[in-house]
Amino acid sequence: MTFLLRPSLLFFTNPEWGQANVILATIHEFLVVDQYDDFEQSFQPRLGMLWKYPALASAFPFPIPWHLVPANIYLWVRMAKTIAGAALDKSSRLRKVNDARGACGLHGPPPVINASKVASRIICPSLPELDFPMRVRPTTFGCGPIALPKRVLGELDPQMDMWLRRKGMKTILVNLGTHHTMDSTLSLEIARTLKQILDKVSDLQILWKIMLRGDGQQEDIVKVFGPELFTQKRIRLERWLKADPVALLDTGKVIAQVHHGGANTYFECCQSGVPQVILASWWDTYEYAARVEYLGVGVFANKKAAPRAQNDEFLAALLEVIGNPEMSAKARELASVCQRNGEGRVRARDLIVDILHTQGSTAHDNFLEAEAAEQG
Incomplete structure (x- = not known):
């Protein structure tokens, strides 16, 4: 903007x-x-x-x-x-x-x-x-990066803080932006991919802030994940987050954020040292997808499918990011640059x-x- x-x-x-x-x-x-x-x-x-x-x-x-x-x-x-x-x-x-x-x-x-x-x-x-x-x-x-003043997640949303800090678990935050609403086809494709990575990585949990367009979409998404993942509390679907996303990132418990390539989210991830998985969908979001790949701090996860998402491509991007210590180190290095600045x-x-x-x-x-x- x-x-x-x-x-x-x-x-x-x-x-x-x-x-x-x-x-x-x-x-x-x-x-x-x-x-x-x-x-x-x-x-x-x-x-x-x-x-x-x-x-x-x-x-x-x-x-x-x-x-x-x-x-x-x-x-x-x-x-x-x-x-x-x-x-x-x-x-x-x-x-x-x-x-x-x-x-x-x-x-x-x-x-x-x-x-x-x-x-x-x-x-x-x-x-x-x-x-x-x-x-x-x-x-x-x-x-x-211009971000809100840092606040402790435990003070803003104690329940979310406890969930993020569950012993032995690492978290992916999926947040495609306030203005990004998804139709049924896209939301189900993303859900299937997230289900697959949860099946592949046993110590992973996912927080998905999701904006839906129609009635019945959430029920269909819940069916994709199945009751067991919800019982294990490895997947959370939220229409809104009580705390600003940067408070979640600053806990150090989020190992990657999936987002649409918006400027605010990009800079928040840079400031917090969190690797990025970008599902670009319009205008300048494609530039931020190119940025994360050039800087080595993320992956453009829908190069072939944009502005949609495709299961195999998205899954490969997620696996590349969460299993890449070099990428995590580069993301932390950018956070150090922001802190020194x-x-x-x-x-x-x-x-x-x-x-x-x-x-x-x-x-x-x-x-x-x-x-x-x-x-x-």
Whole structure:
């Protein structure tokens, strides 16, 4: 996700003109992005965006093999052509949105299109060690993963904490994101794969946070696992988790997380040192799948089946991750990098406060000078 911090309408009375000048001085000051390549790819030398980095939603690996470079260039060109065509087509959603913005006095393209040119500071929750190698402009600040303050799972959900800490058991967390709902076909394919790995690995238990689309799906999933696994408490199906997922990861009892490739989950796993199994399903989730494989901290588990899942491919990915001490070591190494760097939310806050203080002081001084000139 990308956020351009810009107020649209604010009201001020006469005594507040100083504060108004402070805000005017910081409009378009900050742009918050998910990863470096959101706005750094286009600034890479030798048109690196076209041949070096995977095109958005391409599911290509990094580095891109030479035989895929022509296809990668084609995808970028096709995307640009599609966006340009939508901007010119009066019936397109993009054109209607932009016309509505113009009617409200907001002229020019939507902020996301030229945001990197408008914002003088870009804040990114990534770090060079967590991303593809690329040249990053001095105005782009990598603060590291931005996560909620750490809280103890035992205080948030004592029952879950006890289950995670069951003697001799290791846990896989399956969490495909709040917005990812599954139809019956996909949920049953995933369930069959999870059942198989539970049968293969006797000291494994699985926590599955699952968002379902229709009635009866959960009953069908329960049948796949069978009553014995539930009696043994080796499988838990939860529609919602009382504790934030990062609290579970920080227990050190989760040996892998299966997720959809969302930015938040990716960075939480990096911060907690947990290997990742990604079932990518849309847009930039394919980029995060490529990242975990490039960094050696996870597996792209549906390369052939995306945006769905296929039993054999998914099972092979799970077995590769849970039986790979080298991958676990690399994941812990990334966690150490994040720890040495400091908490991302704190570093981002400090930068924003520092810039606001500097810009605010300058704007206030300019206001006082202008006011003095008027009175003089």
